[in-house]
Amino acid sequence: MFMKIPILILVTLLQTALVAQDTAWRFMDVSLSPNLRALDLSSRLTLTEKCSLLMYNSPSVSRLGVAGYNWWNECLHGVARAGKATVFPQAIGLAATFDTELIFQVADAISTEARAKYMAARRKDNLSQYTGLTFWTPNVNIFRDPRWGRGQETYGEDPLLTSLMGVAFVKGLQGDDDSHLKTAACAKHFIVHSGPEAGRHHFNADPTEADFYNTYTPAFKALVEAGIESVMCAYNRTWDEPCCGSSPLLHDLLRTKWGFKGHIVSDCWALDDMWLRHQVVNSEIEAAALAARAGTNLNCGSIYHFLPEAVEKGLITEATVDTLLQPVLITRFKLGLFDPDSVSPWRNLSPDTVNCLIHRQLAYKAALESCILLQNTNHVLPLDESKLKNIFITGPTAAEVDALLGNYNGFSGNLVTILEGITNRLDPGTMADYSRGCLLSGDSVFHGFWQAGFSDVVIVSMGYTRLVEGEDGDAMLSNHGGDRIDLGLPGNQIEFLHRMRKTYPLKPIIVVITGGSAIDISSIQPYADAILLAWYPGEQGGNAIADLLFGEANPSGKLPVTIYKSVDDLPPYEDYSMKSRTYRYFSGKALFPFGFGLSYADFNYESALTDQTVYSQGENIHLTVKLKNTSKVVGTEVVQVYCDYPVSGESIPKKSLVAFARIEVLPDSLQSADLLIPMDNFKLWDSQLNDYQIAKGTYHLYIGSSSQDVQMTKTIEIR
Known part of the structure; x- marks a missing residue:
C-alpha cells in the first residue's frame, strides 16, 4: 500500500509533464500561427466543449488549461460599463468632427485603456462581463431616420463618412502589430438595421437592391477590407430572412464575395427571435441549426446550448461546428488570451494610463x-x-x-x-x-x-x-x-x-x-x-x-x-x-443641410483645380482647393466635395459626398487643401451587372462648406 502512493504520484506527474510538453508544442506554442494553434486546440475538444466555446460566456476547459472568457464588451466612445475610463464624445459627435486622424487617436486611446484594464482585471482573477478584449463596436448602420434613438451610436447618414470614420476607429482599436490584435473590433448591426426600436426583434427590412448596395452595405464592406475582426448580425429580418440565419447575407455576401475571415457574433438573444418572433423555425434546436448553417460563429444568448442536440438529430454535422469554431479560436489566439503576459506587446501598460x-x-x-x-x-x-x-x-x-x-x-x-x-x-x-x-x-x-x-x-x-x-x-x-x-x-x-x-x-x-x-x-x-x-x-x-x-x-x-x-x-x-x-x-428644403456648421472665422474659396479634366476608370482625382481666412481669428474649415451623376433615376443619389478635408487657416491667410478622390467613390450598384459600376460621362464636383453651400463647381469626364 505504501509503495502504491509514490507510484501513483509519479505516474500523475509524468502525465502532467507530458500534457504540458504536448500543449506547449501545439496550441500553447506562441511561435505557431493563430490558425495552426486553433486547429490543434479544436482537435483536442469534445463536441460539447466545442459548442460551449461558441457561447459569448464561454466556460473553461480545465483539462486543457483553457480559461473561461466572456466575449461581451463595449467601447463605443470609451471603455463602457466597466468603471473608470475616459469618456469621449458620443459617436455622432465624433462624426461631426470630420476628422479621421482624431478618430484614430481616440480609438487608440480607448484600446490602450482597454488593455490596461484587462491586465488589471486578470491580476484580480476577474473574468466577468466587460473585462475582455473583444469589443462590439463600431455601429456603422446608416442614420437614415432622425427618429431612431440609437442613431447617436452611428457616424451619421452618409455612407462615405461612415466608412472613413469606421475604418479609422477600427484601426485605432485593433492596432498595427503584425502578429497580435490590441483589441478586436466588431462592425454592427449587419444589416439594414435602424429602427424602429420597439420593433427591432421582429421587423422585416425590405430595401431595394440599389439602396442595399449604395447605402446600407458600403461601410460594412469598407471595414471588412480594413481587416475588422468581427461582424455582428442584427435582430431583424432582411428580405424575409433573419440576419443571423441568412446564408445569402453571411455566407454568400460577407464571407464569399467580400472575403471576410473573422467571426460573426449574433446580437444578444437574436437567435431566440428566430423562433419566438420571426417564427421561421419551430424550436430552439432548429434556431441553433439555422444560425449554424448560415455561419453565425458566436452566440450572444443561450441558443447554442442546443447545438450538440442539433448534431445528434442530424440537423447539422460536427464538421459545421468545427468550421464555426475556427475563426472564434483564431480571434482568441490573435488577442494573446492563451499566452503569458511576457509576450504581449502591451505588457508594460500601467493602470495609470486609464483616464490619464x-x-x-x-x-x-x-x-x-x-x-x-x-x-x-x-x-x-x-x-x-x-x-x-x-x-x-x-x-x-x-x-x-x-x-x-x-x-x-x-x-x-x-x-x-x-x-x-x-x-x-x-x-x-x-x-x-x-x-x-x-x-x-x-x-x-x-x-x-x-x-x-x-x-x-x-x-x-x-x-x-x-x-x-x-x-x-x-x-x-x-x-x-x-x-x-x-x-x-x-x-x-x-x-x-x-x-x-x-x-x-x-x-x-x-x-x-x-x-x-x-x-x-x-x-x-x-x-x-x-x-x-x-x-x-x-x-x-x-x-x-x-x-x-x-x-x-x-x-x-x-x-x-x-x-x-x-x-x-x-x-x-x-x-x-x-x-x-x-x-x-431628399429634394425638399432642410432646416440645416448635411455638412453645415458656422465658424467665428470667415472663409473665401479662392480657387479649385483638378490635375486633369478627363479621367479613365481606375485613375484617382487630385483636387486642390485654395481657401482664404478673411477674419481676424484662426479658424478651421471642412472643405467638402460632392458629385452628381451622368445617369438619373429614383435609385440614383442627387449628390454624394466624395471627399472632405479639415484645414486650419490663420487670420488673413491663404491655405491649400489637397484632396485625393478615389475613383471608387463614384461607383453605384448596377443590378444588371450584379456589381458596382462607374458610369461613364460628365460629373460635376460641388465644392463648399456643406451639401448645399456650393462655392465652386468643377466639371470632369470619366471614360
Whole structure:
C-alpha cells in the first residue's frame, strides 16, 4: 500500500509533464500561427466543449488549461460599463468632427485603456462581463431616420463618412502589430438595421437592391477590407430572412464575395427571435441549426446550448461546428488570451494610463471639434468676459451628467458638466448664478427668471439626455422604445425659453443643445441669439463648450446628418427605401443641410483645380482647393466635395459626398487643401451587372462648406 502512493504520484506527474510538453508544442506554442494553434486546440475538444466555446460566456476547459472568457464588451466612445475610463464624445459627435486622424487617436486611446484594464482585471482573477478584449463596436448602420434613438451610436447618414470614420476607429482599436490584435473590433448591426426600436426583434427590412448596395452595405464592406475582426448580425429580418440565419447575407455576401475571415457574433438573444418572433423555425434546436448553417460563429444568448442536440438529430454535422469554431479560436489566439503576459506587446501598460491626462486632453479636443455652431445672430458669440459682470446659467441639461454621456458609455471621476465648465473658466470677479429652470419634459414648473434680470447674458442648456432617447429598454423616460415620434424639442423646454425671451426681450440668450440626433430647433430660433449643438460631448464637454462660448476656441464641427423642418418631410419610419431620405435623396428644403456648421472665422474659396479634366476608370482625382481666412481669428474649415451623376433615376443619389478635408487657416491667410478622390467613390450598384459600376460621362464636383453651400463647381469626364 505504501509503495502504491509514490507510484501513483509519479505516474500523475509524468502525465502532467507530458500534457504540458504536448500543449506547449501545439496550441500553447506562441511561435505557431493563430490558425495552426486553433486547429490543434479544436482537435483536442469534445463536441460539447466545442459548442460551449461558441457561447459569448464561454466556460473553461480545465483539462486543457483553457480559461473561461466572456466575449461581451463595449467601447463605443470609451471603455463602457466597466468603471473608470475616459469618456469621449458620443459617436455622432465624433462624426461631426470630420476628422479621421482624431478618430484614430481616440480609438487608440480607448484600446490602450482597454488593455490596461484587462491586465488589471486578470491580476484580480476577474473574468466577468466587460473585462475582455473583444469589443462590439463600431455601429456603422446608416442614420437614415432622425427618429431612431440609437442613431447617436452611428457616424451619421452618409455612407462615405461612415466608412472613413469606421475604418479609422477600427484601426485605432485593433492596432498595427503584425502578429497580435490590441483589441478586436466588431462592425454592427449587419444589416439594414435602424429602427424602429420597439420593433427591432421582429421587423422585416425590405430595401431595394440599389439602396442595399449604395447605402446600407458600403461601410460594412469598407471595414471588412480594413481587416475588422468581427461582424455582428442584427435582430431583424432582411428580405424575409433573419440576419443571423441568412446564408445569402453571411455566407454568400460577407464571407464569399467580400472575403471576410473573422467571426460573426449574433446580437444578444437574436437567435431566440428566430423562433419566438420571426417564427421561421419551430424550436430552439432548429434556431441553433439555422444560425449554424448560415455561419453565425458566436452566440450572444443561450441558443447554442442546443447545438450538440442539433448534431445528434442530424440537423447539422460536427464538421459545421468545427468550421464555426475556427475563426472564434483564431480571434482568441490573435488577442494573446492563451499566452503569458511576457509576450504581449502591451505588457508594460500601467493602470495609470486609464483616464490619464493625455487622454483627458484628447477628450477635450474631440469635444471642441464635435460642437456645431448653428446660429450666431449679430455675432453675439464669442462672449467677451471682460465686458460681463453677471451671467445666468439655466436649463434642464446644464448640470446634468447624463447630458454628457450618451449611451454605451463609461464613467470618469473627471466629468465636467456645462455648468461646471462655464464656472471653471470665469474670473473670480464675474458673478454667476444657476437655476434648473425646467425639467427635461412634462408639465414642469418654470422658475428662476429673476436671476436672468440681473445678468448680462443668459446661457440656456437644453435638449435631450440618454434618459429620453437611446436603445429600447435603456431610455427610461421614453414611451417609444427610445425613439422619438417628432423632431422638435420637448414642449415645456420651448415654453420655458419663450417665457424667458418674453420677459427679457433685449437680453442676449445663448442656447446649448444636447442630444444625439437631428433636432428641429425652428421653434426656439426666434428666442435665441446663438445656438450651439453639443451632442453628448463626453467628460470634457463642459470645459470645451465654455471655451467655445468665450472664444478660447473656434467651432469647427459639421452636421453628419440633415436637420429637417418637420417630421412631415420624412417617409414612414418603417419604410427602408431611401427615397426622400438623407441629403442624397431628399429634394425638399432642410432646416440645416448635411455638412453645415458656422465658424467665428470667415472663409473665401479662392480657387479649385483638378490635375486633369478627363479621367479613365481606375485613375484617382487630385483636387486642390485654395481657401482664404478673411477674419481676424484662426479658424478651421471642412472643405467638402460632392458629385452628381451622368445617369438619373429614383435609385440614383442627387449628390454624394466624395471627399472632405479639415484645414486650419490663420487670420488673413491663404491655405491649400489637397484632396485625393478615389475613383471608387463614384461607383453605384448596377443590378444588371450584379456589381458596382462607374458610369461613364460628365460629373460635376460641388465644392463648399456643406451639401448645399456650393462655392465652386468643377466639371470632369470619366471614360
